[in-house]
Amino acid sequence: MKVGRGGFRKGLAERLILFIAEDAAGSGVGKNRSFGASLRNAVKGLVFAFLTGRNFRFESACFVLAVALGLLLGIDRVEWVLILTNCFLVLALEAKNTSLELSVDLSTEHYSYGAKGSKDSASGAVLLAALSSVVAGALVFGPRLLSIAVRLLAGPGKVP
Numbered sequence: 001m002k003v004g005r006g007g008f009r010k011g012l013a014e015r016l017i018l019f020i021a022e023d024a025a026g027s028g029v030g031k032n033r034s035f036g037a038s039l040r041n042a043v044k045g046l047v048f049a050f051l052t053g054r055n056f057r058f059e060s061a062c063f064v065l066a067v068a069l070g071l072l073l074g075i076d077r078v079e080w081v082l083i084l085t086n087c088f089l090v091l092a093l094e095a096k097n098t099s100l101e102l103s104v105d106l107s108t109e110h111y112s113y114g115a116k117g118s119k120d121s122a123s124g125a126v127l128l129a130a131l132s133s134v135v136a137g138a139l140v141f142g143p144r145l146l147s148i149a150v151r152l153l154a155g156p157g158k159v160p
Contacts, residue, residue, distance in 0.1 A: 045095065049098045053098050073144045082136050087133060089129045090126065096125075101119050101122070
């Protein structure tokens with residue numbers, strides 16, 4: 001593996017991408033023969049989206065941050081459902097957007113308004129889900145974080 005500016009990470013990503021693609025290279029594209037094969041390919045697809053998609057990695061980091069904040073602040077069951085549903089929705093739509101963009105790129109050689117519209121609409125769906133997540137996060141975490149900030153600013157022994 002190369003060592004240098006981004007060399008290790010790039011080399012690791014290249015190896016993982018080759019691992020993900022090995023099924024297609026070895027046996028051609030075909031129908032999954034078992035639930036296990038379907039599940040394995042789905043996980044490979046998520047790894048591919050993570051390794052190749054800057055936005056997917058950012059959204060995954062936000063997911064981890066939301067879970068950590070939820071654990072730290074002790075949110076209740078309904079709030080967990082709200083936060084996790086929004087987070088999973090963003091990641092699912094980002095994976096779907098990645099899939100659609102790759103498909104459109106494979107099917108068109110020249111600029112096409114339809115191809116651009118298709119890709120833009122899919123990324124717009126991700127944007128809407130991300131905005132929903134921000135609103136959900138503000139509703140769940142906002143009051144708790146505000147309360148902590150007020151207590152910190154008031155100083156010791158001056159809790160309002």
